[in-house]
Structure formats: C-alpha cells, structure tokens
Amino acid sequence: MSVSHHDKSVVAAFKLVKAPIYSHCYSNDKSLLAITCDTNCLVYRLQGPNSQPKLVATLADHDKTVTAVDISVHGRIVTCSQDRNAYVWEPLSDGTYRATLVLLRINRAATAVCWAPSGYKFAVGSSARIIAVCYYEQENNWWVSKHIRKPIKSTVNCLSWHENGVLLASGGTDGYMRVFSGFIKGLDSKDIMTGSPWGDKFPFGSLVKEWYQGSYIHDVEWRSNIEKVGYVSHDGCLSVADSQGQVQTVDAPEGLPYRSLLWINDHEILCGGYSCHPVMFTEGTGAWKFSQSLDQVNKGAPAASHFAGDNDEDDENPTFGMSALRKFKELDLKGKVTAHEQESAHENAIVQLRTFAESNGQVTQVSSCGLDGKIVIYSV
Amino acid sequence: MDNWRRIDIDAFDPESGRLSAQDLIPPNETVVTLQELQPKISQLRSLASSGSMDSAVKLATSDPPYGADNSTKATYFQAVLEALTQVRQSDIANIIQQLSSEQQDVLVKYLYKGMSVPEGQKQGGILLAWFEKLTQKAGVNPIVRYLSDRRTI
Numbered sequence: 001m002s003v004s005h006h007d008k009s010v011v012a013a014f015k016l017v018k019a020p021i022y023s024h025c026y027s028n029d030k031s032l033l034a035i036t037c038d039t040n041c042l043v044y045r046l047q048g049p050n051s052q053p054k055l056v057a058t059l060a061d062h063d064k065t066v067t068a069v070d071i072s073v074h075g076r077i078v079t080c081s082q083d084r085n086a087y088v089w090e091p092l093s094d095g096t097y098r099a100t101l102v103l104l105r106i107n108r109a110a111t112a113v114c115w116a117p118s119g120y121k122f123a124v125g126s127s128a129r130i131i132a133v134c135y136y137e138q139e140n141n142w143w144v145s146k147h148i149r150k151p152i153k154s155t156v157n158c159l160s161w162h163e164n165g166v167l168l169a170s171g172g173t174d175g176y177m178r179v180f181s182g183f184i185k186g187l188d189s190k191d192i193m194t195g196s197p198w199g200d201k202f203p204f205g206s207l208v209k210e211w212y213q214g215s216y217i218h219d220v221e222w223r224s225n226i227e228k229v230g231y232v233s234h235d236g237c238l239s240v241a242d243s244q245g246q247v248q249t250v251d252a253p254e255g256l257p258y259r260s261l262l263w264i265n266d267h268e269i270l271c272g273g274y275s276c277h278p279v280m281f282t283e284g285t286g287a288w289k290f291s292q293s294l295d296q297v298n299k300g301a302p303a304a305s306h307f308a309g310d311n312d313e314d315d316e317n318p319t320f321g322m323s324a325l326r327k328f329k330e331l332d333l334k335g336k337v338t339a340h341e342q343e344s345a346h347e348n349a350i351v352q353l354r355t356f357a358e359s360n361g362q363v364t365q366v367s368s369c370g371l372d373g374k375i376v377i378y379s380v
Numbered sequence: 381m382d383n384w385r386r387i388d389i390d391a392f393d394p395e396s397g398r399l400s401a402q403d404l405i406p407p408n409e410t411v412v413t414l415q416e417l418q419p420k421i422s423q424l425r426s427l428a429s430s431g432s433m434d435s436a437v438k439l440a441t442s443d444p445p446y447g448a449d450n451s452t453k454a455t456y457f458q459a460v461l462e463a464l465t466q467v468r469q470s471d472i473a474n475i476i477q478q479l480s481s482e483q484q485d486v487l488v489k490y491l492y493k494g495m496s497v498p499e500g501q502k503q504g505g506i507l508l509a510w511f512e513k514l515t516q517k518a519g520v521n522p523i524v525r526y527l528s529d530r531r532t533i
C-alpha cells in the first residue's frame with residue numbers, strides 16, 4: 001500500500017477491515033498483529049511496511065462485538081467482548097489457537113482487557129462496574145476471576161498495569177481515575193512492593209489512590225520507572241498524576257478529546273483521538289505542554305490540483321447567468337472541496353495507540369488503530 | 381434471542397444497583413444557599429447598572445454556584461443574563477479577551493443555558509454574538525469541556 005501522499009511521519013498505513021478497529025495489539029517480536037473486528041479477533045502476520053499484512057487466524061468464539069484484545073509476553077491472546085466473556089487463546093505449534101473460556105461473572109459488557117507484565121494474570125474492565133482480575137489455577141485447569149467492585153460507580157473504560165504487576169490503574173465513565181491493588185496471593189510476591197511510594201499494604205482490591213476528572217476517562221497508562229500515570233479524558237485534557245496525588249493537566253490544542261495515550265519517554269506523551277492524528281506533549285519545567293502534531297492536515301492549503309481542471313468548460317456565454325447547467329455544476333462541486341485536500345492517514349478517530357518499536361526506553365515507532373478500520377504506524 | 385438488550389438485568393441482581401443521579405454529583409461540592417449568594421447578585425446588578433461591564437462579566441463567571449439548588453441557580457442566572465445582554469456588541473470581544481480560561485468555560489455554560497430558556501431566546505442575537513466571539517478566541521475547547529462537565533449552573 002502506497003503511503004507516499006501522507007505526512008513523512010507515517011511509516012505505513014494498512015486498511016485491514018471495513019469495520020471499526022476498537023483495539024489492536026502486537027506480539028512481543030512485532031511479527032503478529034491482532035485486531036478486533038465485529039465479533040471476531042483477526043490475527044495477521046506483518047510483512048514489512050510496504051505490503052499488506054497476511055491474515056493467519058480468525059478467532060471467532062465470541063458472539064457479540066469484541067471490545068478489546070491484548071497479547072501477553074508468552075504470546076497468549078486474550079479477548080473480551082460485549083457477550084460478557086473473555087477468552088484466552090493459546091498459540092499452538094501449527095499456527096492455530098486453542099480457546100479457553102474465562103467466566104468473568106459480570107452481567108454487562110466487558111470493555112477493556114490488559115495482561116499483567118508477567119503474563120500470568122490479566123484484568124478485564126466492564127460496564128457492570130466491576131474489574132475482574134483473572135489468573136490461572138493449575139489444580140483446577142481453570143481461569144479464576146476475582147472482582148474489584150468498590151468504589152467504581154460506572155463503566156470501566158481502560159486499564160493499565162504497573163510494571164510491578166500489583167498496581168492497576170483504571171478509568172471510567174464516572175470521571176474517576178483510580179489506582180487499585182491487583183495483588184494475587186501465591187502469584188505476586190510482597191517483596192516487589194517494598195519501598196513503593198504508593199503505600200505499605202496492598203491487599204487485593206484495595207483502592208490505593210483516586211483522582212476526580214469529572215468527564216469520561218478514555219485511556220490510562222503507567223510510566224512505572226517514574227511512578228507516574230497518565231490519562232486522557234473526554235473534556236479534551238491530558239493529565240499526569242503521581243504518587244503524591246498531584247496532577248498536571250494540559251488541554252488539547254484543537255479542543256477535541258483524545259481516546260488514547262502512549263508514553264514515548266519519561267517526558268513525552270503521544271495522544272490520539274477525534275482529531276484523527278497523533279499529538280505530542282512534552283514535560284517542560286513543572287508543566288506539560290503541547291509540542292507538535294504528527295500527520296496533521298493543513299486545512300488552509302488544499303492540494304495544488306484544486307480548481308486546476310475547472311477552466312476547460314467555462315467558455316459558455318457568461319451573460320447567460322445562472323443557467324440550469326451551471327447551477328447543477330456548482331451543486332455538484334459542493335462538498336467536493338475536501339476531496340482535493342490532503343488527508344491524514346486516519347480518516348476517523350484514533351482509538352488506541354501501541355508501541356511498535358523502541359530502544360533504550362524511548363519509543364521510536366507507534367502503531368494506532370482507528371474507527372476507519374485502519375492500522376497506521378508513525379515514527380516519532 | 382433478539383430482545384436481549386431489553387432485559388432488565390438489574391432486576392435479577394440486587395447488588396448491581398443502578399447509577400443514580402446522586403452518584404454523578406461531583407465530590408467536594410459546597411452547598412450554596414440563596415442567602416449566601418444574594419450579596420454577589422446585588423454586586424453583579426450594581427456593576428452592570430453602573431456600566432462597568434467587564435467587571436460584571438468577570439464576577440458573573442467567577443466561582444458560579446454549582447452547589448446551589450435549582451431555584452437559587454435560576455435567580456443567579458437571571459442576574460447573569462441581564463448583565464450579558466446589557467453589553468454592547470462592540471465591547472464583547474474586548475471583554476472576552478480579559479477572561480481567564482476558567483471564566484470562559486463558565487461563560488459558555490451561561491450562554492447555552494440562556495439559549496435554552498425563553499428569557500434568553502428573546503435576547504438570542506446577543507447571546508449568539510457572545511458565542512461567536514468566544515469561539516473565535518478560545519476555539520472549541522470550552523464547548524468540549526461544557527459537554528462533559530457535570531458541574532451545572
């Protein structure tokens with residue numbers, strides 16, 4: 001797929017499906033890409049930036065819209081859906097996947113899923129005001145789910161695990177960003193939390209800290225090494241909170257809200273959302289501020305071809321005034337102006353950003369999925 | 381099963397509980413009574429009648445009574461609307477320049493409220509002029525925040 005007409009920050013753009021992609025994820029070595037598509041999860045094998053990824057597996061056990069997908073360090077895929085279930089997909093040697101149903105015990109849609117860094121447990125957010133933390137029980141050959149309920153007041157939109165695998169950040173439509181403990185006895189060690197700035201005791205499900213933003217929280221992400229957590233909300237803000245309860249907020253320059261954020265390094269965050277292109281924010285002295293837009297369409301400067309072909313048929317009698325033909329011709333031009341403009345790689349809102357390549361703690365390439373059914377890879 | 385969306389699943393789970401209006405009230409909201417607000421309203425009226433419109437608008441859009449009951453909010457809104465509609469069209473842009481970002485956010489709330497009630501609709505032209513100048517200055521940001529803000533005026 002040619003991307004030459006796009007901004008230079010766009011490395012690759014793949015139109016994969018004719019449906020919104022709500023969530024996507026890459027395997028550890030970035031060779032496999034999993035996306036949500038209607039009631040399925042599609043797995044693709046990447047073949048470089050210039051050729052379309054190849055569909056290698058369709059994970060089709062859900063019977064309602066799949067809302068989120070994540071891949072663990074071991075290559076297990078977890079999907080969750082509006083059918084209130086989650087499946088863990090174990091890759092087999094022949095390239096197929098074996099599905100294991102995870103009973104989440106929730107009575108509304110599952111909305112978000114996130115593997116812990118260890119790959120031995122994951123958390124599922126839901127509209128039932130519950131976060132289900134699921135882990136595998138060897139003796140029963142079964143994924144067990146434990147619930148975090150209080151004090152969640154509404155749908156959980158997003159989840160993020162701290163690198164230590166204990167702290168779990170969540171955001172939702174009740175306007176709160178909360179940090180919970182997802183400590184599982186027998187799976188997590190207490191030692192990992194010694195000296196944590198977030199507290200001393202972390203029993204499962206306890207609320208560690210919460211921040212009130214007021215509007216829907218769309219995405220949340222930890223930056224574990226500096227003990228900060230960033231989140232984006234529907235009032236068009238990016239906020240960064242720390243263990244002291246402090247929060248720094250910065251407005252979207254274009255006003256439109258972001259649906260996703262990604263830490264590029266300790267002092268830079270990339271956001272993507274309804275403006276259809278990623279936006280970079282940088283931490284200056286004591287405050288976050290907008291630094292640059294990637295792949296932004298310049299609305300003021302349509303492509304040079306605009307109006308170029310308009311002269312050929314205008315040699316009719318000008319005194320004829322508003323002839324019917326002319327009137328219809330002008331009507332025909334209406335709404336076409338945008339077709340002449342350069343378009344951003346995403347034609348609809350970006351809903352999720354993921355790391356595609358990084359070196360020394362610095363993300364160098366970012367992948368995004370959007371409601372337009374595209375996956376776009378940007379270099380930052 | 382086609383009608384699964386219509387099943388009242390909460391009826392089967394007493395613990396589930398519906399989201400009540402109470403749940404959505406922002407935390408740390410201080411209750412304001414009409415009595416406490418009366419001095420501010422008088423001050424607002426006197427500023428407006430003495431012609432210092434910039435101070436009047438700044439006062440009106442600072443610290444609005446989010447925690448008040450509906451009738452108190454309505455009384456305060458009346459005073460704000462009177463002040464806003466007394467401003468000359470040519471002065472609007474200048475006053476908006478002087479407002480902080482928070483004050484602009486509050487102003488948008490009063491403009492929308494004004495356009496939603498008959499008293500305000502009679503003055504629709506001036507409210508739209510305010511709205512136009514505000515979006516020229518601040519873009520869509522205050523509108524996006526207005527749409528998602530649970531603190532109502």
